[in-house]
Amino acid sequence: MATRAVLQTFERYQKERVAFVSAVAEMAKNPQNIEALQQAGSMALLRPLLLDNVPSIQQSAALALGRLANYSDDLAEAVVQNEILPQLVYSLSEQNRFYKQAAAFCLRAVAKHSPELAQAVIDSGSLDSLVTCLEEFDPGVKEAAAWTLGYIAGHNAELAQQVVDAGAVPLLVLCVQEPELSLKRIAASSLSDIAKHTPELAQAVVDAGAVAYLAPLVINQDAKLKRQVCCALSQIAKHSVDLAEVVVGAEIFPKILTCLKFPDEFVKKHSATVVREICKHTPELAQLVVGNGGVGALVDYVGESSGNNRLPGIMALGYIAAFSETLALSVIAEKALPPLVAALAEETEDHLKSATAWTLGQIGRHTPDHAKAVSDTGVLASLVSLEADNASSEDLRTKCRRALKSIIGKLTHLPALDALVHRPLPEGVMKMVLEQVGKVLANDPSGRSAFVHSGGLAAVQQMAEAPGSKLKEAVEIINSCYPEEIVKYYSPSYSQQLLEKLESLTTGQQVTY
Numbered sequence: 465m466a467t468r469a470v471l472q473t474f475e476r477y478q479k480e481r482v483a484f485v486s487a488v489a490e491m492a493k494n495p496q497n498i499e500a501l502q503q504a505g506s507m508a509l510l511r512p513l514l515l516d517n518v519p520s521i522q523q524s525a526a527l528a529l530g531r532l533a534n535y536s537d538d539l540a541e542a543v544v545q546n547e548i549l550p551q552l553v554y555s556l557s558e559q560n561r562f563y564k565q566a567a568a569f570c571l572r573a574v575a576k577h578s579p580e581l582a583q584a585v586i587d588s589g590s591l592d593s594l595v596t597c598l599e600e601f602d603p604g605v606k607e608a609a610a611w612t613l614g615y616i617a618g619h620n621a622e623l624a625q626q627v628v629d630a631g632a633v634p635l636l637v638l639c640v641q642e643p644e645l646s647l648k649r650i651a652a653s654s655l656s657d658i659a660k661h662t663p664e665l666a667q668a669v670v671d672a673g674a675v676a677y678l679a680p681l682v683i684n685q686d687a688k689l690k691r692q693v694c695c696a697l698s699q700i701a702k703h704s705v706d707l708a709e710v711v712v713g714a715e716i717f718p719k720i721l722t723c724l725k726f727p728d729e730f731v732k733k734h735s736a737t738v739v740r741e742i743c744k745h746t747p748e749l750a751q752l753v754v755g756n757g758g759v760g761a762l763v764d765y766v767g768e769s770s771g772n773n774r775l776p777g778i779m780a781l782g783y784i785a786a787f788s789e790t791l792a793l794s795v796i797a798e799k800a801l802p803p804l805v806a807a808l809a810e811e812t813e814d815h816l817k818s819a820t821a822w823t824l825g826q827i828g829r830h831t832p833d834h835a836k837a838v839s840d841t842g843v844l845a846s847l848v849s850l851e852a853d854n855a856s857s858e859d860l861r862t863k864c865r866r867a868l869k870s871i872i873g874k875l876t877h878l879p880a881l882d883a884l885v886h887r888p889l890p891e892g893v894m895k896m897v898l899e900q901v902g903k904v905l906a907n908d909p910s911g912r913s914a915f916v917h918s919g920g921l922a923a924v925q926q927m928a929e930a931p932g933s934k935l936k937e938a939v940e941i942i943n944s945c946y947p948e949e950i951v952k953y954y955s956p957s958y959s960q961q962l963l964e965k966l967e968s969l970t971t972g973q974q975v976t977y
Contacts, residue, residue, distance in 0.1 A: 478518060485513055485524040492531035501532065502539065507546055514551045523563045526552060530570035537577035544574065544581065549588035556593040561602040568597065568608035572615050579619040586616065586623070591630040598635035603644045610639055610647070614654030621661035628658060628665060633672045640677045649689045652678060656696035663703040670700060670710050679714035682735075687728035694723060694734035702741040708749060712742060717756040724765045733773045736765055740780035747787040754784060754791060759798040767803035774807055775819055782823030789830035796827060796837045805843045808850075814857040821847060821860070825867030828874065835874035844871065844884060852890050865892070872896050876904050878911040882920045895938055898924065902941035912945055921946070922954040 488506055491497040506528070513525035529548060533540040543549065552567040571590055575582040590612075597609035613632050617624035627633075632654075639651035655674050659666040669675075674696070681693045697716065701708040716738070723735030739758055743750040753759070759781070766777040781800050785792040801824075808820045824847070828838035838844075850856050851864035873896070875881060881904065884897045901920075905912050915921055924942055927935045943951045 478521075481513065481516065481521050482518070482524075485510065485521050485528060489524045489528035489531065492528050492535075495535060498532065498535045498539070502542075507532065507539075507542055507548075511546055511548055511551070514548065514555065519560055519563060522555065523566045526555075526563060526566035526570050530566065530573040533570060534573035534576075537581065540574040540577045540581050543570070544584045549574070549585060549590070553588050553590045553593050556590070557596060561600065561605050564597060564600070564605045565608045568594065568605070568612050572608070572612040575612060576615045579623060582616045582619050582623050585612075586626055591616075591626065591632075595630050595632050595635060598632065598639060603642060603647050606639055606642070607644075607647045607650050610636060610650045610654045614650065614657045617654065618657035618660075621665060624658045624661050624665050628668050633658065633668055633674070637672045637674045637677060640674065640681075645686050645689055648681065649686075649692050652681070652689070652692035652696050656692065656699045659696065660699040660702075663707065666700045666703045666707055669696075670707060675700065675710055675714045679711070679716050682716055682719050682723060687726070687731055690723060690726065690731045691728070691734050694720070694731065694738050698734060698737040698741045701738060705745045705749070708742045708745050711738070712749065712752060717752065717758075721756065721758055721761040724761045729769070729773055732765060732769065733776060736762065736776035736780060740776045740783065743780055744783040747791065750784045750787050750791055753780075754794050759784065759795055759800065763798050763800045763803060766800070766807060770810070771813075772816070774811070775816060778804065778807060778816070778819045778823050782819070782826045785823065786826040789834060792827050792830050792834055796834065801827070801838065801841050801843075805841045805846070808843060808846055814860040817850060818857070818860045818863040821850070821863040821867045825863070825870040828867070829870035830874065832874055832876040835871045836877045836880065838871050839875055839877060839880040844868065844880070845887065848884075848887065848889055848893060851893065868893055869896055872900050875900060876908075878904055878908065878914060882915060882918050885920050885923055886918075891934060894927070895935055898927075898935060898938035898942060902938060902945070905942060905945040916946075916950065916954070921950070925951070925955045 488501065488510065491501060510525045510529050513521050514529075516522050516525070529543060533543045549571070552570055556564055556567050571585050571594070575585040594609045594613055597605050598613075600606055600609075613627050613636070617627040636651045636654050636658075639647050640655070642648065642651075655669050655678070659669045678693050678696055681689060682697075684690060684693070697711050697720075701711040720735050720738050723731050724739075726732055726735070739753055739762065743753045743758070762777050762780050766774055766781065769777065781795055781804070785795045804820055804824055804827075808817055808824070811817055811820070824838055824843060828835045847864045847868050851861050851868065853861075856864075872881075872884075872893075878901075881897055881901050885894075885901065889897065901915070901924075905915060921942070924939050927939060
């Protein structure tokens with residue numbers, strides 16, 4: 465009887481522990497409860513339960529601590545200060561798979577907030593245990609470990625290097641080959657987080673054979689997996705020509721271009737980013753994109769997307785056009801200009817307008833034909849307005865000014881230049897326009913008459929006579945293309961000179977009389 469009473473007491477104690485830890489774990493799901501749980505001292509009470517002799521209690525305690533740490537960096541800091549991490553790491557190598565998942569979740573919840581907290585997770589000795597978990601049979605444990613390693617590596621190059629040094633990359637590549645979709649996604653995401661920092665880290669991912677297993681997954685129909693795979697490939701390709709060629713060598717073209725038509729917005733954005741990171745390196749890689757029909761696909765994407773999703777497409781077109789007049793002509797031929805002009809007009813954020821202005825400049829800067837194609841869209845007026853607008857960011861105004869200089873510097877189509885002469889332009893832009901008009905008129909006798917009839921010559925004379933004008937030199941170059949009598953005739957002071965002459969004649973006649 466006495467033995468039974470003792471056992472009942474211990475059973476009741478165990479049930480209360482289970483009930484307590486389960487309730488705290490459940491309450492920690494709701495952000496509204498977090499502050500109250502913290503004030504009640506939940507962390508100090510949960511800590512000893514991590515070493516409980518009942519596995520389900522250990523698991524629930526780790527889960528509750530993870531949810532608390534996930535909420536804010538202050539609570540994650542409290543987990544570190546309460547010396548909970550060493551207990552979690554110790555249990556990672558000892559306990560069952562359910563506890564390992566909960567412990568890895570708690571480590572991830574701490575590591576995600578800042579590089580300092582991620583370093584604290586590493587300092588607790590977790591890397592070796594997490595890497596060992598990648599070799600577990602259970603896919604849930606692998607997933608939890610891969611996710612935690614990704615969060616640690618994502619902060620900076622130094623932390624990512626420690627993950628690489630722990631031997632995680634080859635095992636993450638093996639995880640990409642596993643049949644479970646969720647494991648593939650998280651392994652691809654973690655490889656992306658490692659590769660994004662430096663060429664050396666990206667090379668470590670390539671050396672482990674990652675690209676050969678990531679590239680075929682581009683055609684997988686799972687949207688979340690496609691996102692992570694495209695993101696990882698772009699993070700590898702961005703660093704250098706050699707790494708971009710490794711990605712291209714895995715035969716991602718033209719498959720990656722079909723992703724630009726995929727229903728998921730993030731898949732489209734990340735696949736456009738892959739194309740951008742490849743074509744930016746060399747004319748040969750840009751030509752490869754063009755040869756696979758990449759320009760047409762990018763043009764459609766820019767036309768159909770909006771906001772930040774548009775950015776990689778806009779920049780990819782700019783990189784392609786920048787390399788040569790032939791590549792720029794292929795961008796014009798694929799009707800890239802209308803969606804770019806629309807983006808400049810529609811987008812509200814300055815960084816998107818800046819990228820669009822830059823791309824338009826890259827397209828128009830090669831030859832007079834390129835410049836005329838850009839000018840014919842009427843976009844020069846928009847660039848002028850944005851450059852003159854005080855509300856525009858400094859970067860946007862600089863990009864617009866450079867684009868105008870590039871395009872106007874090649875523009876020989878006199879009607880387009882004439883239209884700009886009649887607009888109220890900032891003095892710096894007007895000077896560029898007048899200098900170009902002078903060059904064109906010097907070589908175009910038939911255009912001189914048209915410039916007079918349009919009122920251009922008269923407008924130019926008024927600019928030269930404006931107080932404090934810095935345009936006199938440019939106006940004199942234009943005037944040198946005309947006879948002195950015509951220049952005088954269109955001068956604003958000419959009528960005044962005639963009146964003065966008439967008055968002097970009248971006065972002279974009166975004196976003689």
